[in-house]
Amino acid sequence: MKISIAMCSYNGGRYIEAQLESIAAQERAPDELVICDDCSRDDTVQIIEGFARRAAFSVRVIANHKNLGTSKNFEQAISLCEGDVILLADQDDVWLPQKLERIEAAFNCHQETGLVLSNAEVVDENLVPLGYDLWRFSGVTEADRSLIADGRGFGVVLRRSITFGITMAFHARYKNLILPLPAHQAVFNSPLPIHDKWIAMLIAAAGRVTMIDEILTQYRQHAEQQTGAANLARTVQQGSSIWQPLKRDVFESAAATYRAIRDKVMTYPQHTLRAEDIQELNTLIAHLEARARVPRHRLRRVPQVFGELRAGRYHRYANGWRSAVKDLI
Numbered sequence: 001m002k003i004s005i006a007m008c009s010y011n012g013g014r015y016i017e018a019q020l021e022s023i024a025a026q027e028r029a030p031d032e033l034v035i036c037d038d039c040s041r042d043d044t045v046q047i048i049e050g051f052a053r054r055a056a057f058s059v060r061v062i063a064n065h066k067n068l069g070t071s072k073n074f075e076q077a078i079s080l081c082e083g084d085v086i087l088l089a090d091q092d093d094v095w096l097p098q099k100l101e102r103i104e105a106a107f108n109c110h111q112e113t114g115l116v117l118s119n120a121e122v123v124d125e126n127l128v129p130l131g132y133d134l135w136r137f138s139g140v141t142e143a144d145r146s147l148i149a150d151g152r153g154f155g156v157v158l159r160r161s162i163t164f165g166i167t168m169a170f171h172a173r174y175k176n177l178i179l180p181l182p183a184h185q186a187v188f189n190s191p192l193p194i195h196d197k198w199i200a201m202l203i204a205a206a207g208r209v210t211m212i213d214e215i216l217t218q219y220r221q222h223a224e225q226q227t228g229a230a231n232l233a234r235t236v237q238q239g240s241s242i243w244q245p246l247k248r249d250v251f252e253s254a255a256a257t258y259r260a261i262r263d264k265v266m267t268y269p270q271h272t273l274r275a276e277d278i279q280e281l282n283t284l285i286a287h288l289e290a291r292a293r294v295p296r297h298r299l300r301r302v303p304q305v306f307g308e309l310r311a312g313r314y315h316r317y318a319n320g321w322r323s324a325v326k327d328l329i
Contacts, residue, residue, distance in 0.1 A: 001083075001084050001085060001104055001107065001108070002031040002032075002082070002083040002084045002085070003028075003030050003031050003032075003083050003084070003085050003086075003087070003100055003103075003104065004030065004031060004032045004033075004034060004081035004082060004083030004085070004086050004087070004172070005023065005030050005032070005033045005034065005081075005086075005087050005088075005089050006034050006036075006074060006077035006078050006080075006081050006086055006087070006088055006089065007019075007033060007034065007035045007036070007077065007088075007089040007090070007091065008035075008036050008037075008038060008070060008073045008074050008077055008089075008090070008091065009035055009036070009037045009038065009040060009044050009045075009048065009091045010037065010038040010039070010040055010044070010067075010070075010073075010091070011040045011041060011042050011044060011224070012040065012042075012044045012091035012092060013040070013042040013043045013044045013047055014092075014224075015091060015092035015125075015220065015222070016044055016047055016048065016091040016092065017047050017051070018094055019089065019090070019091055019092060019093055019094060019095070020047075020048070020051045021051075022094045022095040022096075022097075023089070023095060024051075024055060024056070025097050026095065026097055026098075026099060026100045026101070027097050027098055027100070027101045028100040028101035028104055029056060029057050029100070030057055030083075030087075030100060031057060031058065031083055032057060032058040032059070032060065032081070032082060032083060033055070033057065033058070033059045033060070034060050034062070034077050034080045034081050035048050035059065035060070035061050035062070035077070036062045036064060036068075036073050036074075036076050036077040036080075037061065037062065037063050037064060038064050038067050038068055038069070038070075038073045039063075039064055039065075039066065039067045044091070045061070045063055048061050049061060060080065062076070062077075062080070064076075069183065069185055070185060070194075070195070071181045071182060071183050071184060071185065071194060071195040072181065072183055074088060074165070074181060074195050075179060075180055075181040075195070078175065078178075078179065078181075079175070079179060081172065083172060084171065084172050085103070085104070085107055085169055085170070085171055085172065086169065086170055086171075086172055086175075087100075087103065087168070087169045088165040088166065088168055088196070089166065090165070090166050092220045092222065093120075093166050093217055093218060093219055093220050094123075094127060094217070094218040094220065095216065095217055095218075096215070096216050096217065096218070098216065099118070099216040099217065102118070102212055102214060102216060103116050103118070103169045103212070103216075106169075106210045106212055107169075107171065107210075109210070110208055110210060112207055112208045113171070113207065113208045113209075113210050114170060114171050114173075114174055114203040114204075114206060114207020114208060114209070115153070115168065115169070115170045115171075115199075115200060115203040115204055115207065115208075115209045115210070116168070116169040116170070116209075116210045116211075116212060117162060117163065117167055117168060117200075117209065117210070117211050117212070118167045118169075118211075118212040118214060118215075118216040118217065119133050119134055119135045119167065119212070119213065119214060119215045119216065119217075120133060120134045120164065120166060120167050120215060120216070120217035120218065120219040121133050121215045121217070121218050121219065122134065122137065122219050122221060123218045123219065123220055123221065124220070124221055124222075125220060125221065125222040125223075127218055127220065130221065133215055134162070134164055134167065134219060135162065138160055138161045138162045139160065140160060140162055144156045144160060144162075145211060145213070148209050148210070148211050149211075151208055152274075153204045153208070153209025154201070154204040154205050154209075154272075154273060154277045155276075155277055155280060156209075157197075157200045157201055157204045157209065158201060158277075158280060158281060158284065159280075159316065159317070161197075163196050163197050163199070163200035163201075164196060164219075165195065165196035165199075166217055166219060167216070167217055168196060168199065168200060170199060170203050171203075171207065174202070174203050174206060174207065177202050177203070177206060177264065177268055178198065178199045178202050178203065181195040181198060181199070182194065182195065182198055182257055182260075184253070184257070189246075189319075190246065190250055190254075191246075191250065191251060191254040191288060191317075191318070192250060192253055192254045192257065193254065193257050193258065193261070198257070198261065201261050202261060202264060202265065205261075205265040205268070205271050205272065205273050205277070206265070206268055206270055206271050206272060207272070246326070248291075248292050248293075248294070249292075251288045251289070251291040251292035252288075252289075252292040254288045255285050255288035255289045255292060258281065258284060258285045258288065259285055261281070262278070262281050262282070262285070266278075283313065283317075284313075284317050287308060287313040287314075287317050287318075288317075290304060290308055291308075291327060294327050298328065298329070301327060301328055302328065305324050305327050305328050306324075308324070309321075309324050
């Protein structure tokens with residue numbers, strides 16, 4: 001088995017060397033590392049090139065001539081990977097030495113495995129643990145673990161935010177299914193599925209999902225990152241609120257993206273979706289479409305919002321009462 005790592009970088013000079021060194025320290029070395037830099041203005045590229053010269057494995061560095069954004073830059077990096085298994089890597093995290101070895105073993109356990117998910121410890125900018133991990137943050141339950149172990153991972157991936165790119169690995173046979181990636185950029189508290197959710201849902205619809213119940217990554221939080229808990233701190237500091245309503249076009253875009261996932265899956269000959277999976281995906285799409293159509297007049301919103309609440313869809317696909325109140329105001 002050949003393992004590729006697809007990494008994207010952008011102005012990551014402060015942290016990227018620690019990430020690169022953690023990849024070099026893997027007990028099972030990668031076969032290749034593909035790094036696409038998105039027009040960094042600091043010394044990121046120089047650090048990467050220096051690492052590439054001394055690395056014991058292949059490192060390919062692509063310096064973009066124009067900024068692509070995170071999703072399209074990952075699309076480029078994935079398309080260039082030549083391995084059987086592909087891992088996504090951010091520029092500011094740290095991998096534990098056993099990560100690649102554990103992931104390779106997970107793929108070898110089940111030939112039909114298409115997606116492997118592992119856990120990550122959330123740390124501050126100095127790698128000091130913040131007291132929780134991503135699965136705890138996402139509310140992963142024993143029932144979720146059982147469903148995935150039973151080969152029913154699609155529903156869990158649909159409902160739960162457990163598909164963080166930094167903890168994902170997938171089989172390269174699904175590249176044609178997942179590419180191209182949607183161009184959405186990460187927005188805090190948004191229903192838009194960005195590249196990692198897109199990848200996970202499509203592969204979960206076509207292959208087996210495996211969870212490694214082990215922390216294999218240190219997920220660094222800092223003020224400059226595009227995603228992560230640091231965004232909540234910035235939102236509060238800037239006087240915004242998690243109660244601030246999202247614009248209708250966000251829900252329209254989210255519904256359109258999930259429709260695109262459904263259409264790609266349904267035309268994929270080897271998809272493994274059950275009838276209940278398709279029904280749940282359709283229900284999510286209907287919920288997003290309903291939120292996109294909330295009337296402009298506040299009093300006229302009440303019947304529609306309470307209808308979605310009674311059906312349980314705010315609690316199943318959003319943040320419960322908080323999301324309902326946001327739609328009402």
